[in-house]
Amino acid sequence: MSLNAIRSGLRGLFRKDAVERDLDDEIAQYIEIATHEHIRAGLSPEAARRAARVEFGGVEAAKEDIRSWGWESVVESLIRDLGYAWRVLRGSPSYAIVAITTLGIGIGLTTSVVTASHAVLDQRWPVADPTRVVTIVGRRGPGLSPAEARYVAAHSTTLSGLVIVRCLAGANDECQLGLEDGPVRADFVSGNYFTALGVGMELGRGLSSDDDELTAPRAVVVLSDAAWRSRYGADSTIIGRRVRIDDVPFTVVGVAKSGFAGTRMEREDVWLPLSAMMLLRPGRQDVRDQLTDPSSDHSDASIAARLAPGVTIARAESEIRTLNRRFRSENALDDRDVSLTTATLFPNPAKLRTAKAEFALMVTAVVLVLMLACANVGNLLLARAAARRREIAVRLAMGASRGRVVRQLLAESLLLAAMGGLIGLFIALVLPGALMTQINGPLSLRFTPDALVISIALALVTLSCLAFGLAPALHATRAGVSAALKSGAAPMSRSSSRPSLRGSLLAIQIAISLLLLVNAAVLVRGIQRGRESDLGFRSRGVTVLAFDLPASDVPSRIRSFTRQLMMDSRSTSGTTIAYAGSAPLDRAQYARFRLPSESAKASHVTATLDISKEFLDLLAIPIVAGRDLIESDGDNAVLVNESMARDVWPGESPLGKTLIDTVERRVVGVVRDANLVHIDRIDHLMLRPVGARGVPVMLVRGASPAIIQSVAAVAERLDSRVHVRVDSVAANVDRQLGDLGMIAALAGVLGLIALVLASVGVFGVFAYVVQQRTREIGIRTALGASSTQVITLMLRDSARSIGAGIITGFAAAVGVSRLLQSELFGATPFDPVVFGATAAVLAIAGALATFIPARRAARIDPTTALRDE
């Protein structure tokens, strides 16, 4: 379109009056000049004027021809159609609100879940050229130890930089340290972290390899931009400042560039050199081992590398495998395979499969909700169009062209879809970030709604609007004008004979919401069962008190605090108190050991828990052989669980046997297997006397708030820096069921949304059915039908659709819950209680949604109804 055409078209749109006046003037001028011509030719003024008019022809028709030419007239009629549609929607606000919200929820949920899934599973590291950064992960089990990673970095030719990222002692919660007085999330990274990944600095410098010398660790720290702003008010003199991390002084050397929050899903606040672990945990051999021991087994270390220019992942992988094999044989370690994948923020490749399955499940669920929303709106549109047959007939009779009427109805559908789309877009922008942060705390993930997903959802909704809006529109405009005007409403016999499109849509809605509800219920029941299941110990009513001391404290100080605490608190309260290295179902700790008969290499691995002698009693774990720990045992007696006894000493009694971990220990008893470490499996477990390894947690059965307070007071009297955390074993159980709980909650919400949508759908449809059948009902009532009979008539009509929906939904639900069972712990397949209850809920909701309009039908006054024409 030329500039000129755009300009004059816009003038036609916005200066409509001026354009119209110009046209009038031009026509008047034309006629006037023609009149003058005729007068000059000898006609009387009167006759001349008439002749001029006759020559010109139909003025209005000519004007209309001229007006409707050009692009602006198309725009104008579109605007007029949309304006009319807007007024129509405003005329029936409940219909409009229901339809628009339904569409918005459908689009918003679908897009949100896909966005979240995409962000969690696929988001690359926020570094320069992230596609060239790969993580090195174990094929099965742990990947490289830091020592091995250093070996690979030194010998590889395919990598241009290899970085190590890990938490302090392996377990996730030790990523949290204290900065001055508040908690921060800290990552320990190799000295080349910032340079190899290409992360810029806001201030100062990143870490260097000199900072990360194992022999001479430096106490330096890099702050995140966010931490710098929130903790230090973006103080520009921060570089060189001394800050206290876990009470150890560190020097700030840099502030990372704004927006960089680390390479994990959680948002990191500070980065320290790997070797600084030894400054924070002085004298801890296990921490030193973590960094230097070639066989270190911790799997949460993230080893990432930047590929050298031109190197493919496959080539780097084959080289690293070779190096890995060589390293492991040089250090007499068993063979283990590694692989390379492009680095994503999702931490643990082992959990990726589960996470993918969970997301697939959620995506399926929200797609079902979207389908439900489409069916719902489709049904509303169908019902509405049916009710508007008369209006359409009138418009046709008044001379509107069929195309014009169809275009009008289309505009209405489009307007609905567009407004629903806006709401959906808003939900998709806000929901994923808010929800994921709610569940996981501050995240480094960025949630940007996928344009493709939004377009697909929007297209789907628009299509269904168009399809459902257009089909009745075409039908209505095809029907004879006079027939439609005469009947006033749908033909009477239509309702009961053939299965209508509307009936099938209703059935689909019921089926989908049944499916979602059943699955939500199956998940919730699974979790309930997980909570109530026999864990092999008493998990209820056990309070856990944890004492946080600055981790840098020397072991002797921790030991004296612990000894004092155990003594003092024993005397303050009358309830049973036990101590443990960590609470049941909290962090798993593992130890290597060997048997005296074996070579020097410690080759067995077992979970360990350090316990005081009251522990077994408090949790009601029975001893099946031998005896409990007693005070006089010292540090050298241990208990083992049945699984360990069976596997390590097959066919013989473990009692009196020795094993060697850090020292030589003697097995004095065997305890019944219990899920003390993992909720879904039982590992070998060795119970050692609680001792010098850090501050133990305190377990109290049936603790009242007063007792908790007095214990906290005791601890604080002993050391003013101590911080008491109160937790419970039941909470640990919930955490272990955590992901499942979230999914169940989400499924529950989706199920409820589905139920509401389906009920609204049934209600909307039957409200229209009643309106349409007013006359028929009037006649029935006039002929003597009671109101009960009228209501029954309506209910029978809906029962057919609802019944069909429930049966279809059942079939689908049985299949899906089978699938759930194979993917998720705790879910059970066909559960008659769940199925029965859900079906009942749906049937009741459906009946209610029918009953309300049906009762209105029963109240119809026959004389009014029959006059209503």
Add this chain to the structure above:
Amino acid sequence: MPPSSWRPHGTGDTIVSDVSTDVIQGTLDMLILKSLSLEPMHGFGIARRIEQISKGVFKVNPGSLMLAFKRMERASLIASDWLTTEHNRRGKFYRLTEKGRRQLKAETQEWSRRAAAIARLLEA
């Protein structure tokens, strides 16, 4: 003779006895351009000139004429100004733009080429 389905453009009674629609569609623009090539004119003037010069063979429907003006103004072939007429009244005068002049030249050549070809065919 015109085909039986022939209907005048617009609603007024139009044009001539022996010219078919598409020829008119094509030629009307050209005739307007030709009329304006001499001097700026208002609508009636153009209609009158076409009638006079064609000796009444072409009779222009005012509605079609005005639609053609709008179309041609959009295409920047002509431009309009409100001026005072000989009767001392405001009137809309059309004039040829540079683009219109080029278009007229091109169309004239094309027309002559076709007319000559048809003439040759009829004479052969």
